[in-house]
Amino acid sequence: MASSTPVPAIDTPTVDVLDVSDLRFAGGTAHSIAEEIKAQHNAGYSTALIHLNGPLVAKVSPVNPSIRHEIEQGHAELLVRGDPVRARLVVIRHPAVLQDAADQLPPIEAEHVVIVANAAPHDIDGHEHYRPEHVHRIAQRLFGQEPRWAPIGPLVRKAITSRVPPSALMESDWVNIIDVDAWSSPRSDVRGDQPVIGRHSRSSPQKWPRDAETLRAVYPVDGSWRVQVLGGAEPAEALLGQLPGSWDVYEFGAMPPRDFLAGLDFFVYYHDPRWIEAFGRTILEALASGVPAVLPPHFEELFGDAAIYADPGDVRRIVDELYADRDAYEKQVKRATAAVRARFGYEAHVARIAGILGEQPAPGQAVTPATENASPQLPQAGHAEEPYDARPRILFISSNGSGMGHLTRLLSYAVRCAPEAEPHFLSLSQAAHIVGSFGFEYEYLPSMTATGLAPARWHAYFAESVLQTIDRIRPTAVVFDGTWPYEGIPAVREAYPDIAWVWSRRGMWKPGVGGDRLSKAAWFDVVIEPGDFAAPADRGVTASSNAERVGPVTLLDVDDLDERAAARAALGLDPEPPMALVSLGAGNINDTSDDVGASIAALRGMGVQVCVTRPEIAAGADNHHDVHVVRTYPLSRHYRAFDLAISASGYNSFHELLRFGVPTLFVPNRATALDNQAARAQYAAEQRLAHQLPSVSVDAAKPLLAELMTHGAQMVEGVRQLDPGNGAADAAAHITRLVPNTSAP
Template sequence: MSSTDARTVDVLDVSDLRFAGGTSHSIAEEVKAQHAAGYSTGLVHVNGPLVAKVCPINPQITNEVELGHAELLVRRDPIRAGVVVIRHPAVLQDAARQLPEIEADHVVIVANAAPHDIDGHEHYQPELVSEVARRQFGPEPLWAPIGPQVRAAIGSRVPQGSLLDSDWVNVIDVDAWAVERDGWHDDRPVVGRHSRSSPQKWPSDAETLRAVYPVDGSWIVRILGGAEPAEALLGELPPTWEVHDFGAMSPHEFLSGLDFFVYYHDPKWVEAFGRTILEAVASGIPAVIPPHFESLFGPAAVYAEPRDVRRVVDDLFADRAAYDAHVAQAKQQVRSRFGYEAHITRLTQLIGAPAAGAEASPPAVEASSPYTGTPVTAVEASTGADTEGSGGQASSVFADVPGVPPDTAAPRALFISSNGSGMGHLTRLLSYASRADTELEPYFLSLSQAAAVVETFGYQYEYLPSMTATGLAPGRWHAYFAATVSQAIERIRPSVVVFDGTWPYEGIPAVRQAFPDVRWVWSRRGMWKAGQGADRLVKSEWFDLVMEPGDFAASEDRGATAKAEAARLGPVTLLDLDQLDDRATARAELGLDPDAPMALVSLGAGNINDTSGDVGASIAALWSLGVQVCVTRPEIAAGGGGHRDVHVVRRFPLSRHYRAFDLAISACGYNSFHELLRFRVPTLFVPNRATALDDQEARARFAAEQGLGHQLPAVTVDAAKPLLADLLSHGSDMLARLRELDPGNGAAEGAARVVRLAG
C-alpha cells in the first residue's frame, strides 16, 4: 500500500460501534480526549458477534463524529494509522474480513472482557485473535486488559511479552460528571445502582441481595437499568425500591439523586471494569463495592463484603466530615488515574506527539495530575508460536516454547496446582521447582487466582479457572481441564507432570492415555480429617509416584493418608532458615518500626475493630500488651481495614520477612504452621475448623502439647492476653526444641525425586 493513497490518522479505533454499554462509552471518551490533545481519530465499524439485533451506531459515538472529533471511515479505501486500537477481541476474531486494508505502526487489542462468560461460553480465543491481528495488520499486537480481573483471565493466553505492563483503564471527563451537592437527600441514606438488567450483574442469592440493597425501608434504594434478576430472586420487587428501566434517564441525572453508589454482582462474574462505578465516584458520591475491585480503583472507592455494607454506609451517613473527606480524595484519585491525561500519556508513550489532526486544546484535567501507570514499551514479535488447532480452551502462555526440546536441553516439568483455599498447593510446587530448576525447566498451570506469583520466580505459567471460578457443571469442567492440560503438554512436551492437591481431577486419566510417555507425580499432603476422603486414595493408581510432604504433627494424623503408601518427605517450606532476611532488613522492607514489639495476625476474614471476632480480639489483646500489629491483607474485612495503628503486609513469600515479628497469631494451614515453627516465630495457633479436609485442630493440639506454642479454639481478649504474654517472654525457649523434631526441609528431596523421574 502506498502511503500517499491512504487516509492517515493518528488513532484508528476498530470495533462494533453499536455496543450499548461501556465499550462504546469508552470509545467516545477516548475520542474526546484525543481531540482535545490534537490527535486525529478514525473510526471503523464492523458487525461483530455480540450484538444480535439490527441497531444504529451508539449515539455517544455518533455525537463525537457530528462534532468533528472523529471521522467515521466507511469506504474500503486503505488507511494508515499510528496505532490501531481494537475494542473487544471477539470483534476482530469474527469480523476481520470486513476490514479495509490497514497499515499501522502499532496495534493494541483492548480486552474489554474475559474470554469466557459466567456459563463457560467462550466469546473469543486470545491465541486466535493474536494470529488474526498479525495477519491483518503486520506488527505484533499488544494486549491491553481493561482491568486486573481481565488481566488474570488472559495473561496466560496471550504471547509472551505482548501484555502491556499497565491496564488500559477507562477514562472519564471528571469535571463533566461532577454534581453540586448540598447535603443529604433524605433523613435516610439514598443508595442506588446502575447497570444492565443481566443476572450476572446482580448478586446470585437472596441473602446477599437483601444485605446490600435492604428491603426494610431503612434506606431509599434507587435502581437504573431494571431489576428483573432481583425480582426473580425475591419473588417480588420490594415496595421500598424505586426502579427505572435502562435509559429512562441519563446516568448523570440518576447519580445526582444519590448519596451512595452500591454495586454487587454474581461472584462468578468477571466484571471487566465497572464504568458505572467510575461515573459514580466522579459525580461525587462514595462507591461501596466488593474487595476484588481494590486492585483497580484503589483509594477511589470503599470496599466491603456484603455482610458489612450496611455498617459501612450507615457509619459514613452518620459522619458527614468523614463522608466529605472520602469524596474529596476519591475524586482526586479518579482525576489522576482515570482522567483524560492518563489516556493521553499512554498514547504519547506509544506513538509520540500528534502527527496530524486538529489544533490541540488543553485536556479537561489538572496539569499536575500524575499518571500512575507503567510506561508502555514496544515488544518484538515472538517466534515459534503454535496457534494451529489451539481449540477453544488453549492458552498461549507457552506459545514461544518449541514443541520438542532438543536432546541437549534440560527436561521439562509441568507443575499443576489445585486452587484450594490459600497458597499451599502453589507454594509447595514452587518449593520443588526452585530446587530443581538447574536440572529441569519448570512450567506452571495453576487453578489458584494467585498464579501470577509464579512469574516472580522466573517461570512461565498459565491460569486455569477452577470449577467454582467458571461456574461450569462438573462434567463440563473436567473436560475443560483435560483439554487445557493436553494442550499445555502438547506445547511444552514435559517429561513429568507434578500435581499438588488433595483430589486429583477426573480428566487426568484421559490426558495420561493421550500422552503415555509422560510420568506423573501426586504431591499429596497428609493430616486429613479422620473418616474423610478415603475414596480419593484410589486415584493414586493414576500416578507413577505419590509424595507426601511431611508434617511436624504427623503423630497426631488419624486420617486416611496416615497409613497410605507414599514416598514421605520432610516438612516442605518454600524457604530455608538461612534464606530469611535479618530483623532490620525485614522491618525496613515491610516499612515497620525498627524497635517496637511487633506481631503478625494471620487469621480468617474479620473486622479489626470488632473484639467479638478472632481478628478484632487478637488485635485488642496485642495492643493491651504494647505490641504493634501487622495483618496480612486478606484478613482485613472491608470497611474495617483502615485503622492507622494496624500495618498491612502484602508480600510473597512473606516468610522471607518473618524475623520482623516477635510473635504471631495464626491459623494452622500447612504452609503457615510449618513456616512459623521452622522459622522460630512464637505463635498462638487458632485452628480453622471449617476446612473441608485439613485437620488444623490436630496441628494446633500437637504444638501446644509439645510446648512449641499455644492454642485457642477461638480468640477472646481475656483468654489470649496471658498466652501472648508468655510467648513474648518464653517463646524463643519454647521453639528451641524444634531442632530435635525437624528432619529438614523435604522440598529438596521432593525436587530430586521429580528430577529422577524426569530422567
C-alpha cells in the first residue's frame, strides 16, 4: 500500500499527472480519462496511469480500449510493476475505487492530490458506493496531505458538499472534456419527412424513464418520429411490452458513437428521475458532434445554453418546431458548439491543470510545464513495436473461493508452464491483481455475488466474458480451477471446439456432498486432482472418481524459501524473539472468546510474539507491540520466520505449513460449503504431524502450543515420509501436453 511518507529512490521517475482509477470502466469515465491524456500530451504534460481493481466494474478487458490506444500511442505510461513514483498532480477518478482498492497502490510522492467525484455516493436504490469522509481519510493517510475534491457536475457537488471539509472542495467542477473537432459530424441539408431522434447509453433501468407515459412522450411509439437507440433498450421493452416498429435498436458498442450521432437530427436523453446523472458523457459527445440535445431541466446548470431543456410533455412540440425552422436549428448547433468548446474543450482542461500546478497558460496556447529541472521521462509503452510472441497461450480461469486457493493453484501451474507457453489469467477473485506481480496478463471477472446478477444472467455473462477473452488472446488451452464448473462453459466449448479444457479440482470434499458436480467432468479433456497429505481420510465423492492425480500442489518449493534472518527482515520482524503466525481470518485480537483473540492471548502468555495475516483483525493492534500485521504474497516464502503457526486447514495453508516444516495448531473452518477442513486437520493430528482444535480457548491451546514449541520440529519432520513432492510440475506437464508446440516441463 502507498505510504503517507513515501521515500522514493533518487532515480524514481517523475510525472506531471498521475491518473489513478479502475481503467476497465466501460463508459464516460474511461473516455474522459483518454481525452484528458490527449489534452495533457498536446500541452506538453507527461501522464502516467495506475490501474486499481475497483468494486464497480463488470468488464473483462483489463484496460478500456480508448485508454489502451493512448498508451500505445505513447501519450501515457501504464505503471504495472508497483515501483515508487513521483507526481506533481495525482488525479483519483471515482472515490469508490480508492475506498476499496487503496492497498493496491505503490508508494507515491505527490505535490497535489485531487479526488474526482464521478458519481454521487448513493445510487437510486439507496446503496452507498462510497463514503466521502472515509475516502478523505484514506487519501490523507496515503499522501500525507489533505486532498481536494472535484465534483464532476452540480448534482454531485450537492451530494457531497456536506460530507467533505469545505476547504477541500474545489470551486469549479471537474467537467469532462472532449475534442470538439474530432467529434464534429457535418450533416446533409436534405431532410426526411420526419425527424430522427436518438439516444446513446448503457441499457440500465436507471438510464431510462421510469414510467411508460414519460417514455412515450419523449420517445414516440406511434411512428411519427424515427427513434434510434445505441446501447440496447431492454428497460423500455419491459415498460412497453414490446419495442415499436419505428425504433431501431443497436447493442452497446455495435457502432462508433460518432457514426451513430451523425445520423440523428436530435439527441433526446431522459432517465429515471431518482437517478443522479453525474455528468452525461454521451450528451457532451452529441453536442460536440453538432446535433441539438433535448434534456431534462436539471441539466441546464451543467450544460447552460449548449442544450435545450424541456419537461417530457413539451419534447414533441420543441422538436417539431425546431425541425421545421432550419435557421433556428442551425443557430442552436452553432451556439452549442461554441459553448462546448469554451467550457469542455481541451483548452479548458489544460487551464485547469495549470491552475492547480500554479502555472499561467496564455489564452488558447499549450502550457509548457514549469518543472524546475527536467523530469526523467517515464519509459513509453511501445506495445505496437513489441515483437510478436509466437508461444502458444494458455488461459487460466479461477473461481472465487473463500480464500486464495484457486488462484494460487493456477499460479503454481502457470509458473511451471512458462516459458514454453504464455499464461493469461481470468479470475473471479478480487485479488486478481497479484497475478501481475508474476509477470502474467490478467483480467478480473466479477463473481455472481459481486455483480448481484441472478444465476441465469450471470452464467450468460460469464460465457460472454470468456468468449471475449478467447477472441482477444486466442489460447490453445483453458485451465479452470474450482469445485463447480460454470454453466456457460459448454457454450464456450461449442464456439471454440478446438481448444483443450482442463479441470483442476482438489479433493477432500465433505462426505455425501457435490456428487452432481462430477458429471461436469464430461465438459473437459483432462481432470487434474492435486494431491492431499490427508488423502487416506478422504471420504468425499471425488476419492473414487477418474482424474489425473498429482502430488500436493504448492506455489513454492522448499528451496524457494528465505532463510530465517532474511525472512524476518523482509517482514520487518524482530530477529530474535520466538514468533508465531496466526492465520484464522477475521476476528478481534482482544476478545478471548474469539478464536483469533484466544490464540493471541495464549501465545502472549507464553512470551511468543504474534503475526496476524488479515488487516481486518488488527482492531486494537496498535496497543500491543507484539502483534504484527503481515500481508505479503506469497507469505509462504517467509515461513522460516515463524517458530509455529495457528491456522485454518484449507488446502493451501495446510500443505504449505506442513511441507515447509512449520509446527502448526490447525483450527478447521467448518463453515466451508465443500472443503472438509475438519477431516484434514484430524488426520494430521492422528498422524502426529500437527495438533488440532475444533475451536480455540486459552486453556485448551496453551499445552498444545507448548508442545509445538518444544517438539513441533520433530512432529512436522514426519511429513517427509508422506510427501511425494510438489505436484505442480506434474500438473503443468499434463497441461502442456495438450498445447501444440510445447514439450512437457
